[in-house]
Amino acid sequence: FLGIIEYIIRKNRICEQRQSTFYKGAIMIEESTKQCTKCNQVKPITDFHKMKSAKDGLNYQCKSCIRAYEKPYMTKYVRTDEYKAKEKLRRQQPDRRAYNNKKKNEFMKTERGRLLRRKNTRIYNEKYPDKVKATQAVSYAVKRGNIQHISNYACRMCGKASNHFHHHLGYSIEHRMDIQPLCGICHTKVHSSCP
Numbered sequence: 001f002l003g004i005i006e007y008i009i010r011k012n013r014i015c016e017q018r019q020s021t022f023y024k025g026a027i028m029i030e031e032s033t034k035q036c037t038k039c040n041q042v043k044p045i046t047d048f049h050k051m052k053s054a055k056d057g058l059n060y061q062c063k064s065c066i067r068a069y070e071k072p073y074m075t076k077y078v079r080t081d082e083y084k085a086k087e088k089l090r091r092q093q094p095d096r097r098a099y100n101n102k103k104k105n106e107f108m109k110t111e112r113g114r115l116l117r118r119k120n121t122r123i124y125n126e127k128y129p130d131k132v133k134a135t136q137a138v139s140y141a142v143k144r145g146n147i148q149h150i151s152n153y154a155c156r157m158c159g160k161a162s163n164h165f166h167h168h169l170g171y172s173i174e175h176r177m178d179i180q181p182l183c184g185i186c187h188t189k190v191h192s193s194c195p
């Protein structure tokens with residue numbers, strides 16, 4: 001019985017030694033560098049994509065080798081207009097959209113999702129402070145009763161029920177309350193046509 005335990009301990013030590021020196025084919029030279037398994041060059045770790053399944057958390061091949069490998073496929077299939085049109089259509093399918101929204105909502109209820117939302121909101125608020133303040137001003141005006149709720153208006157462009165207030169003169173202080181009711185589709189069209 002003791003011989004079996006000694007054998008297992010010895011085997012574990014050998015495995016640990018192998019794991020400390022080799023990372024599934026890619027050898028770590030220093031803390032900040034790694035050797036690519038494709039071109040065998042030692043490169044900084046910033047030249048490797050992240051990969052959770054790898055021992056060191058980095059891909060075995062460098063970014064340039066992966067790019068060179070994927071380039072023929074990308075030019076032949078992915079970057080064609082036909083492929084882009086099919087992908088756009090696939091993403092807009094109602095069942096796909098419902099499934100993605102369900103998954104997104106489930107993720108946003110987790111702690112990680114809440115932290116990500118807070119982080120993204122903070123970044124957005126710092127990037128577009130005038131836009132945020134203009135939106136808040138309209139929201140406060142609706143709460144105070146100075147403006148009716150958006151559902152009481154029709155879209156200025158197509159006449160359908162509106163669900164967005166559009167700041168048509170910009171987001172500066174003097175134009176914060178210069179708004180037009182628009183539906184979501186028309187609002188997207190207006191912003192996509194603006195430079």
